[in-house]
Amino acid sequence: MTDFKFDVESLDLYYGSFKALKDINIQIKKNEITALIGPSGCGKSTFLKTLNRMNDLVEGCKVEGTIKLDGQDIYNELDPITLRRRVGMVFQQPNPFPKSIYDNVAYGPRIHGISKKSKLDEIVERSLRQAAIWDELKDRLNKSALGLSGGQQQRLCIARTLAVQPDVILMDEPTSALDPISTGKIEDLALELKKDYTIVIVTHNMQQASRISDKTAFFLLGDLIEFGDTKELFANPKNPKTEEYITGRFG
Numbered sequence: 627m628t629d630f631k632f633d634v635e636s637l638d639l640y641y642g643s644f645k646a647l648k649d650i651n652i653q654i655k656k657n658e659i660t661a662l663i664g665p666s667g668c669g670k671s672t673f674l675k676t677l678n679r680m681n682d683l684v685e686g687c688k689v690e691g692t693i694k695l696d697g698q699d700i701y702n703e704l705d706p707i708t709l710r711r712r713v714g715m716v717f718q719q720p721n722p723f724p725k726s727i728y729d730n731v732a733y734g735p736r737i738h739g740i741s742k743k744s745k746l747d748e749i750v751e752r753s754l755r756q757a758a759i760w761d762e763l764k765d766r767l768n769k770s771a772l773g774l775s776g777g778q779q780q781r782l783c784i785a786r787t788l789a790v791q792p793d794v795i796l797m798d799e800p801t802s803a804l805d806p807i808s809t810g811k812i813e814d815l816a817l818e819l820k821k822d823y824t825i826v827i828v829t830h831n832m833q834q835a836s837r838i839s840d841k842t843a844f845f846l847l848g849d850l851i852e853f854g855d856t857k858e859l860f861a862n863p864k865n866p867k868t869e870e871y872i873t874g875r876f877g
């Protein structure tokens with residue numbers, strides 16, 4: 627067994643005739659944070675969504691190559707429901723359901739067949755604690771999630787993802803709609819969660835990538851230009867295009 631969570635080989639992705647990802651080869655390690663950076667439209671979100679087959683829902687989207695999760699081909703050996711339970715996703719805009727805080731977190735476990743109240747209570751508490759928001763919310767579990775601040779909603783969405791006990795959490799610019807204090811909380815949370823989970827995060831914020839990630843992947847026009855240790859990539863980028871991007875000369 628390797629310590630790679632994902633092993634991506636020769637991945638091409640097309641939206642109709644447009645090739646959005648070109649021959650991507652990357653191995654994502656367990657219990658690390660991998661940051662995906664690059665200018666707008668370079669394929670970061672597309673790549674992220676490919677990891678749990680969210681692009682299957684896009685008409686005309688075609689994927690070639692292989693993506694293995696713990697050695698299993700996600701297109702041929704895993705069904706999408708199992709895959710998405712194991713590989714959860716948090717989006718740019720917090721998207722709680724118009725339900726109570728409790729019901730948001732219990733939603734996934736209920737879908738997976740858990741109905742016993744004591745078990746659900748336990749999962750809700752565990753998930754909210756893991757998302758570092760239990761103390762703030764424990765006295766208002768039956769209130770609507772829509773009444774929370776943006777930062778709280780995002781941590782609630784992380785708790786909702788954790789409730790089904792995934793292995794991997796995909797985060798698509800999770801802090802871009804948040805203020806600096808809420809951003810700091812999500813970053814601290816990501817660092818805490820990597821002890822138990824593998825995290826892949828899309829960010830436009832270079833400081834964020836260097837603060838929290840172990841590895842960084844730089845995408846440009848559908849190509850993976852450079853991938854490596856975050857400190858190394860920021861201190862000594864090997865490709866001049868990476869250097870231009872991280873020093874702010876384009877993007």
Ligand SMILES: Nc1ncnc2c1ncn2[C@@H]1O[C@H](COP(=O)(O)OP(=O)(O)OP(=O)(O)O)[C@@H](O)[C@H]1O
Nearest residue numbers: 641644646664665666667668669670671672673684
């Ligand atoms: N559903 C879709 N149908 C057709 N083209 C798409 C679709 N989604 C994305 N694209 C195209 O694929 C390319 C990559 O888009 P993607 O959203 O992955 O980029 P990104 O790097 O995440 O950008 P951003 O930083 O702006 O979110 C872009 O040219 C985009 O227009």
